[in-house]
Amino acid sequence: MTRLLGSQLTANTPERELIGRAQAGDVAAFEALAGVHADRLYAVVLRFVGDCCEAEDVLQETLLRAWRGIGRFQGRAMVFTWLYRIAVNESNRALERRVRRRATVPVDEEAVQVPAPLQDGPADRAEQRELREALQVAIAKLSPPYRTALVLRDVEGLSTRDAARIVGVGEAAFKSRLHQARLKVRASVSDAALVAAAS
């Protein structure tokens, strides 16, 4: 039976207990379980879809799918990895829908953020802003498999093994996509600008 309000939930309630209660239909337990990852999931989804409204929609769909599938979660993967996989799949579905609509990929200022070094003058900052924007556009233009590989591995910093598991391909195939994605992004900006921005 579904229970909307969990009883005796605290910040210290163990994850295993939250999973069990969520699997028994406790919505509050599920919210506690997924809620701790919500900000990071939102950031990841936003990097993929590049639009705040669409990211919120994708995140809601991600969480709904997770809620409906929590009964099948067996704990072999970490909760975050499991949510991540659903979020990536949902993000890619959203991107595919967009491609079918023949819409262009919007590049949100907040998406795929590339940080600026902190110690620069105005001219340097302007150049770096241009570089960041060029990188954002280049990443946004990648096809979903390449963008997924680059975002999971290079932006999110996941291990190749974890990222490949999330995507559902072997490590060799994942690395191949990753190298290709880096090649494409690097081709969009000058090598000298990259080196200067990161030094």
Add this chain to the structure above:
Amino acid sequence: MRLRKRGDDHVWSQEHLSHYVEGDMSWRARRRLELHAEQCPDCSLGIRAVRALLRLLNGSAERTDQRAPAGIFDRIRGDAALTETQTKDSDEA
């Protein structure tokens, strides 16, 4: 065995800079790329550029301060409430 031309090494090296930086190549391939990069300013710069790209991308996740919007669980609550109503209805029927 065919002798490799300098141009072959350059094209090959440019395509494998990410593999090199990732440490994702055999010792022999790594040596081939390093020998070429010692003579080629473009590939030498390319190695530094790929490393710089990874540093720039890698720092972006930590600096992003995105907060998930309120109401992200609304659909779940609606879904759960609907399920509960349906369960009650079927129990009463």
